[in-house]
Amino acid sequence: MATKKGKHPKPPETEKGKFPKSLMLELNKAGLDTQSLIYCCTGDMDNEACYCSSWLSFDDKGLYIALGEEEEIKTKRKSKREKLETKYTVNHIQSIPLDDIDALETERYVSTGRLIIKKDGEQSGLLRFSIGRIAQFENFVRAFNSYKEKGKAEILSSAETEEKKCRKCGKSCPPDKDFCPKCNKKSSTALRLFKFFGGYIPQIVLIIAIMLLGTAVTVFVPQISTRSLFDDVLANPDGLPAAELIKALGVLMLSIFGVRLLSTVLTVIQQYITAAIMPKVVYDIKLKIFNAMQRLSVNFYSSKQTGSLMERVVRDANNIYWFFIDGVPALIIDTATIIGVVVIMFAMSWKLSLVTIGAMPLIFVCLFFGDRVFRRLHHRSWLYGARVSAMVSDNINGQRVIKAFSKEDDEYERFSKVSGEHTKADLKLSLTEATAFPILEIFVMGLSTVVLGIGGVMVAKGEMTTGTLLSYIVYLEMLRGPFDFLSWISNWWARCADSAQRVFEICDAKPDITEKENAVSFENLRGDIEINELEFEYEPARPVIKKLSLNVKAGYMLGIVGKTGAGKTTIANLIARLYDAKEGSVKIDGIDVKDLKLTELRRNIGLVSQDIYLFIGSIADNIRYAKPDATMDEVIAAAKAASAHDFIMKLPDAYETRVGAGGQKLSGGERQRISIARTIIQNPKILILDEATAAMDTETERNIQNSLTQLKEGRTTIAIAHRLSTLRDADYLAVIEDGKIIEYGTFSELIKQKGEFYKQYKIQSEALKTIGIGAEIPTDNKEDEQ
């Protein structure tokens, strides 16, 4: 947060899992004994889903629900700094004895959630809350249920009792921030933006000096070109001799040319220096965003669209670029011009200047309202434009499906409709511009005419010369451009600040997965994996893994099977620490993965998944991705071990074949074999095969199985698969259902158990038999078979 320390009022500190002290006091007054409360949670609705403040708590006797109101009040302290205080009013307290509740649970609806009491297998509804608060209620339920079960409330380290509020205005703000973006002042964004220019201060000082000099020269031009021409040369009542007239005109023309030339040279120098700095600044910004993005966890990428992230690197950085390269110089020049011109105008005629200044507020009002109208119209046009772009992108990505369903004409119609709406929005914008600008023009012209009329009278009275009046009119015209610019620079700055905010959002985002300060390294990794009471959820109140425990000894292979969505891949992601568990632990050689150095952990875990990603580059580059210094001998050996060498050698450019976007098209099996070779060269101690052959046909799968067998040698392997036949080599198998292990044992043990595994295996074997490759269902154990 870039806001100055101590600038905003600090909210009162609240103990984790407890209400603020002032609320405790109010609850006490209303008759609730707050001394022994174990855990507390704040809601925002009553049982009928009507908005109000609700406060939920429990102690060793009961569960308490208080309803009331709260109001944020800003008060000034003696130090004259504002303090944010919340005024609580408690209207009603309901108590439910602990014995009347077996457990609590939450139910998730579309926009709300409900707290449910369970007693003797029956459910009853207790309190509703906005869906945004479900995480807090889940934590409350967890604390309550654990207290009922074990006599000790489990309070998560990450648990928040209350909705996070902005420290300045008290409104909701993102969980990782102290201020809402509204109170995150633009000035701080500006300050942070200017820090990018820190290394170029001498150049910036020079640019500003040149700009001010250039402006002074420009402002001086009408003095020579108009006033001197009329007053000193043309308006001489006796007339100058021809030779002197020509000489005077020559001097005047040279002076005008010289001043213009000087102004142009200064502009060229200023633009040259600006252009030399700005690409470097934008390079720094892009590099900073890209670097920040590399640090962020997988979760960040899951919640953002690729297009939006690319926009931040490219478009937002360019928005900043154009504001600083065009906007800031123009702002300095135009401000200096306005000041210079107004001073000169007053020096020429203060009476006329007063008339002009008097009309200015009217022009400003017109510009202000015009700006609001145009902002709306621009925004609408932008929204339709974005919709057209989205549709084009959708259409390009879905071309195969469109053609397969012969929907080209329908797609054309759809596009035509959306594009038509965009055209209408653009048309409205253009028509409004075409109407509004001439009206403004007429108004300004009217002002010039009035000034000309009053000035004419002043010239007739001898209070002003003709040259002065004409140059005054020229100065008046000179003000139009800068005023027009200043009317929409705020809009431009808003766009730049908006981009900057998005850039800083990435730079400031805290990775979910962070390495501890005193993280440890492996001395000699064996590969024992121990999972204890693991719990995980991607969204609050939607658990994916539920208190799951299992062990894999070093060098052994564990097969994980289960239906789609059972949580198999999540287990793999938690072992590789792509996500952090909510509760429980994953230990490797007895060390919690959270205590390990991330690079060390990831270097020792090889992941072969169904989604194969090959980077743009040669096949050799892709194979040596994990070990860039691998020799060609190692690359070929890895490719051979992955059964990839033969097909690579058949390609015209062999190992130098370009793959990735725009490169050589490879089949799914070929791509998978390259990815296996990539993992072989990484030489990990722990190998995770996540549906590695799920997308392959049976023949390719058999070929790849040979590669995988090579890869598994001497490593701890966790293989996740749908096709149970591919797990026959597994030492142990775990059947996962709904985030829990429902069966565990060797292949033959599970067959003997005749449970879920047996059922699935039987179905699959019979299906394979119909195409002539089915295996008999074993009746004896695996060891006997071998």
Place this chain on the structure above:
Amino acid sequence: MNSNITANTISPETLKAEYVTPENCVFSKNKNSFLAATVSGKDYARVILTRALPLAMPDSYICISDIDKNEIGIIEHISAFSEEQQLLINDELSQRYYCPVITKIESIKEKMGHFYFDVMIGDFKKSFAVKDISKSIRQHGDAIDLIDVDGNRFRIVDFDAIPSKSRRKLEPYLY
């Protein structure tokens, strides 16, 4: 290869869903005010109703599930049921699909890519922030849904029915 499986096997007739009708289903309230049902003679102490088309056809294609979320059947249209039964169905649906209804928009202020809404939900003044406005406003017919940064949803039931000042404030962001 099973030669019996042909393109003709999957016909619109075979795709027809099994519907729950007033003839085979009776709804009631259990003692804790949750919806219960008896479907084809089987009693369910609590059933959950979910709409297949919550926006376009809120009264049609309503799925009935048991408490473990196993589907029991589908109601094609609730109008097939008696008024008393419809009341029970609608009561359950209105709880599940409840969405605070915006009656007036006081202000929309844009700051740094976030849009700050001050709205009236009946007599209650509510403030919320919306990010990525083009994706957080969903129009369906005359209704508009706004989804705030915390995932809370707010609804304008009929855009033309809210005050014209409120309409003008939101209109630039609709398309």
